[in-house]
Amino acid sequence: MAKISKRHKYRYNPITLNYERINLSFKDYLKRGLTYLLVSIFFAAITMLIAYNFFDSPKEVALKREIKQLTVQYDLLNQELVQVEEVLADVRHRDDNIYRVIFEADPISDNVRKAGIGGVNRYKKLDGYQFSDLIKSTRMRLDNIAKQLVVQSKSFDEVVKMAKNKEKLLMSIPAIQPIANKDLKTMTSGFGYRIHPIYKTSKMHQGMDFAAPTGAPIYATGEGVVKVVDHGGRGYGNHVVIDHGYGYQTLYAHMSRFATRPGAQVKRGDIIGYVGSTGQSTAPHLHYEVHKGGKQIDPVNFFFNDLSPLEYQKMIEMSANANQSFD
Numbered sequence: 001m002a003k004i005s006k007r008h009k010y011r012y013n014p015i016t017l018n019y020e021r022i023n024l025s026f027k028d029y030l031k032r033g034l035t036y037l038l039v040s041i042f043f044a045a046i047t048m049l050i051a052y053n054f055f056d057s058p059k060e061v062a063l064k065r066e067i068k069q070l071t072v073q074y075d076l077l078n079q080e081l082v083q084v085e086e087v088l089a090d091v092r093h094r095d096d097n098i099y100r101v102i103f104e105a106d107p108i109s110d111n112v113r114k115a116g117i118g119g120v121n122r123y124k125k126l127d128g129y130q131f132s133d134l135i136k137s138t139r140m141r142l143d144n145i146a147k148q149l150v151v152q153s154k155s156f157d158e159v160v161k162m163a164k165n166k167e168k169l170l171m172s173i174p175a176i177q178p179i180a181n182k183d184l185k186t187m188t189s190g191f192g193y194r195i196h197p198i199y200k201t202s203k204m205h206q207g208m209d210f211a212a213p214t215g216a217p218i219y220a221t222g223e224g225v226v227k228v229v230d231h232g233g234r235g236y237g238n239h240v241v242i243d244h245g246y247g248y249q250t251l252y253a254h255m256s257r258f259a260t261r262p263g264a265q266v267k268r269g270d271i272i273g274y275v276g277s278t279g280q281s282t283a284p285h286l287h288y289e290v291h292k293g294g295k296q297i298d299p300v301n302f303f304f305n306d307l308s309p310l311e312y313q314k315m316i317e318m319s320a321n322a323n324q325s326f327d
Contacts, residue, residue, distance in 0.1 A: 074134050081141050088148055095155055103162035103169060106293075113151050114144075172244040174221035174302050176268060178252060178288050179275070183216035206296040207251070207289035214284040216275040217259075218252050220266040221288075221302070229262050236287065237279020240272050253287035254278050 010019040096107035126136045162169070177184070189209040220242055227249070228241035236253035240260060243249050256276025266272060277284045290299040 071134070074138055078138055078141070081138070081145065084145055085141070088145065088152070091152060092148070095152065095159070099159045100155075103159065103166065105158070105162060108151065108155055113148055168223070169246055171223040171268060172246055172248065174244060174248060174250045174290055174299070176219065176221050177210070177303055178218050178221050178250075179210040179212050179216060179286055180219070183212045183275075185211040185213070207253075207287050208299045210286045210288060212275045212284065212286060214256055214275055214277065217271045218255065218273045218275060218286055220268060220270045220272050221250055222248065223267050224248075224250075224265075226260050226262055226264040226266060226272070229258055229260060232279055235279050237281060238273070238276060239279070242266060242272070247293045249291040251287075251289040251291070253289075254281045254285060256284075 009022040009024070011022055012018075013020050092113065100107055126132055126139065189205055218240075222242070222244045224242040224244035226240060227243040228239070230236070230239050230241075232239060236251070238255040238258065239251060239253040240255065240258065241249055241251050252273060254276055255273040255278065258273045260266060260270075260272040275284055275286055281287075288299055290297055290302055
């Protein structure tokens with residue numbers, strides 16, 4: 001039997017019972033080569049497709065790890081923003097309900113504190129990402145906090161300025177009786193619904209009536225500027241209005257004569273006129289009003305500078321009587 005070479009291909013011939021060498025043409029070699037190449041490309045493509053869809057490359061693994069870390073950081077940042085917002089809300093509450101109340105200043109409106117920042121497209125550049133909503137909400141919260149901090153900073157600047165002017169504020173608030181106790185017969189009518197002395201019907205009485213002898217001095221209850229000196233024939237009669245600033249004004253009605261003039265600077269305790277019964281009045285007395293922000297408020301809440309606790313309690317009790325007023 002002939003020796004068979006491993007470098008050539010043979011096939012068995014059952015007729016001759018011998019192995020015969022297979023002679024391949026160039027075309028056969030080319031066909032086989034192309035077949036191997038196509039099969040290799042096919043399996044390589046399948047392998048790459050599986051790897052691309054089910055396995056991450058080292059670069060993708062690193063990017064996903066970085067994204068996860070950033071997401072965690074954003075979540076932590078949002079938790080810290082909650083704490084900052086709570087602290088800012090507490091500062092805002094103190095500012096509106098303590099500091100500004102002390103200095104008789106109006107609170108800052110919500111429209112100013114919560115005003116928007118920028119237009120509707122301000123955050124458009126953050127769209128289109130996997131975590132766009134998280135990034136946008138965080139950015140919006142930061143912007144709102146920054147806006148509120150600016151407003152709060154300006155508010156504290158105002159509070160500091162008001163604190164420096166505190167002495168002037170305290171001197172301006174109407175804080176004494178307009179009639180001295182030695183001249184006061186009685187406090188005949190307080191703030192609220194009372195029986196009108198002429199019409200005999202229940203009517204809102206916007207001030208307090210102090211019965212005193214004709215000619216008894218009337219005192220300015222706080223520092224300010226005389227705004228009105230009116231020789232009225234009806235209603236309030238001869239009356240004076242003092243502008244104390246800080247939203248306060250006081251009115252003194254039914255005077256017999258004046259002791260001041262329009263534009264005069266007065267201090268607390270200065271005599272501005274004398275008790276009378278001019279205008280719509282039934283007996284000598286002073287009708288006294290306190291206005292805050294253009295609205296009449298109960299004057300009894302302001303007699304804290306010259307009355308003892310016992311005298312103040314008695315004044316409150318007298319002002320609460322629903323008796324007939326003098327005007």
